Amino acid sequence: MNDLKKLGKTSEIIGKSIFRLLVFTTVIIAFVMQLEKNRNISLSGKVGGIIGTIVAIFLFYFILRTLFRPIYNLDNNIQLRLTNQFTVQQYKSKWIMSLICSVIISLLFIIPSFGISVLLMLPQFILLYKSKDI
DSSP, X not given: OHHHHHHHHHHHHHHHHHHHHHHHHHHHHHHHHHHHHTTTSOHHHHHHHHHHHHHHHHHHHHHHHHXXXXXXXXXXXXXXXXXXXXXXXXXXXXXXXXXXXXXXXXXXXXXXXXXXXXXXXXXXHHHHHHGGGO
């Protein structure tokens, strides 16, 4: 039981660290690319580029947060299940979502094009799963 708690805390720390690193890296890369690209453009073009970059960063941030939250919340879900605050069905659904997000995150960085196709196929996988018992 104690090993499970240590493993959960380790997983939470790693998940939050990777999330913060990705957000920080995205912000730096986006602004460096915008500054490099907009050297010889008028002021309105530069302002538009910076606003577009900020919007893209926020969009990417929310996508990453949606993918990482089930991963680093798994320890909390395990503790809620062990104290009987979650039913078995609630825990299984949280666990499956964590598994799916973990697979997506791992594939996005190993094989980018395949990871994106897995992400785009999620609705199809959900449809297949729900229609299994019809």
